[in-house]
Amino acid sequence: MIPVTPCIRVVTGIFFVLFSRFAKQIIVYFGFYKQIQKRMELKIDLYTQGERPEVTKPHPDFLKTLGEEGVRKMVSRHYDLLRVSEIKNLFPDEEEEFGKAKQRSADFMIQICGGPDYFNQNRGRPMLINRHSPFSITSEGRIIWLECYRVALTETNLPEHLILSFWNYIQVFSAWMINSTPKTEK
Numbered sequence: 001m002i003p004v005t006p007c008i009r010v011v012t013g014i015f016f017v018l019f020s021r022f023a024k025q026i027i028v029y030f031g032f033y034k035q036i037q038k039r040m041e042l043k044i045d046l047y048t049q050g051e052r053p054e055v056t057k058p059h060p061d062f063l064k065t066l067g068e069e070g071v072r073k074m075v076s077r078h079y080d081l082l083r084v085s086e087i088k089n090l091f092p093d094e095e096e097e098f099g100k101a102k103q104r105s106a107d108f109m110i111q112i113c114g115g116p117d118y119f120n121q122n123r124g125r126p127m128l129i130n131r132h133s134p135f136s137i138t139s140e141g142r143i144i145w146l147e148c149y150r151v152a153l154t155e156t157n158l159p160e161h162l163i164l165s166f167w168n169y170i171q172v173f174s175a176w177m178i179n180s181t182p183k184t185e186k
């Protein structure tokens with residue numbers, strides 16, 4: 001006859017192993033789900049040339065929490081992603097010029113987030129629509145530009161409400177930069 005106590009121990013052991021694996025699966029699933037949710041909330045509204053939806057600046061806590069260096073790191077990552085994207089032809093090829101482009105963009109982002117007016121000091125008034133006019137920016141190009149930001153922004157690991165606040169700003173303001181029609185549209 002099999003003794004009862006060891007038998008209960010074995011059954012409990014098996015149950016415990018199975019349950020902990022199951023529990024781990026649940027934790028992994030919810031972690032993953034949360035990540036997907038974060039990405040899903042960073043939605044992209046479709047706009048066409050000429051539309052100028054109302055823009056809200058990012059929350060001041062965005063810069064306070066991320067810091068100037070954090071913003072520069074995020075912008076640098078955005079540009080590195082653009083450089084290997086389908087719109088890489090829009091951006092400078094040469095290393096030094098590419099570095100300067102990163103700096104101009106980071107200066108602007110720090111300024112618009114409530115930091116020092118580095119952009120105005122180095123470049124003058126932003127007038128971004130004019131500054132983008134030499135480049136052909138289509139609604140498709142805008143989406144690629146935003147998709148690169150979606151990655152760079154999510155990697156900051158900031159709280160979700162701050163990520164959303166910056167995202168909502170670029171998601172809407174980027175529509176203002178569209179100045180060309182994609183080849184596929186008539």
Ligand code: HEM
Nearest residue numbers: 090101104105108123131135137141142145170173174177
């Ligand atoms: C719609 C998607 C966009 C595309 C495809 C795009 C593309 C470009 C390109 C090709 C340049 C010139 C190269 C460079 O200096 O990096 C540029 C410059 C710049 N962009 Fe954008 N851009 C977009 C949206 C935006 C938005 C929404 C902002 C601001 C929130 C922005 C801010 C800037 C700034 C500050 C510069 C530097 C201007 C200068 O000092 O000459 N861009 N962008």
